[in-house]
Amino acid sequence: xxxxxxxELETSKEMVEKVSEFxxxxxxxxxxxxxxxxxxxxxxxxxxxxGYQEKDxxxxxxxxxxxxxxxxGQEDEILIxxxxxxxxxxxxxxxx
Numbered sequence: 001x002x003x004x005x006x007x008e009l010e011t012s013k014e015m016v017e018k019v020s021e022f023x024x025x026x027x028x029x030x031x032x033x034x035x036x037x038x039x040x041x042x043x044x045x046x047x048x049x050x051g052y053q054e055k056d057x058x059x060x061x062x063x064x065x066x067x068x069x070x071x072x073g074q075e076d077e078i079l080i081x082x083x084x085x086x087x088x089x090x091x092x093x094x095x096x
Contacts, residue, residue, distance in 0.1 A: 011037045019046060022091060023076075033089040034082070040089060043080050044068055052078060 015038045022031045033043065044054065052070040055077075059066040064084030071077050075095070082089040 015042065016046065019043070019091065022093075023050065026093075028093070030090055030092045033091060034087060036089070038089065040066065040068060040080050040082060043089070043091065044070065047078060047080075
């Protein structure tokens with residue numbers, strides 16, 4: 001497994017467990033990863049390892065809001081959303 005660009009080992013393990021559970025548990029539509037120390041980049045890299053590909057990246061610029069669309073070619077589209085201004089980060093499931 002990759003290092004996720006210097007994430008603390010404990011933070012990396014927690015992210016892997018939390019996101020893996022989210023991907024398996026289809027009843028959850030969203031998880032909040034704000035304040036966990038996980039970056040959008042690390043989250044995107046982990047999803048890429050799980051077979052998801054980036055389809056779109058949008059940002060509004062002024063308050064650092066962003067949405068990264070990831071698809072696995074099957075049933076799910078996963079959005080990595082957040083804002084750098086208030087350090088929010090969420091993983092949201094939508095249908096293709």
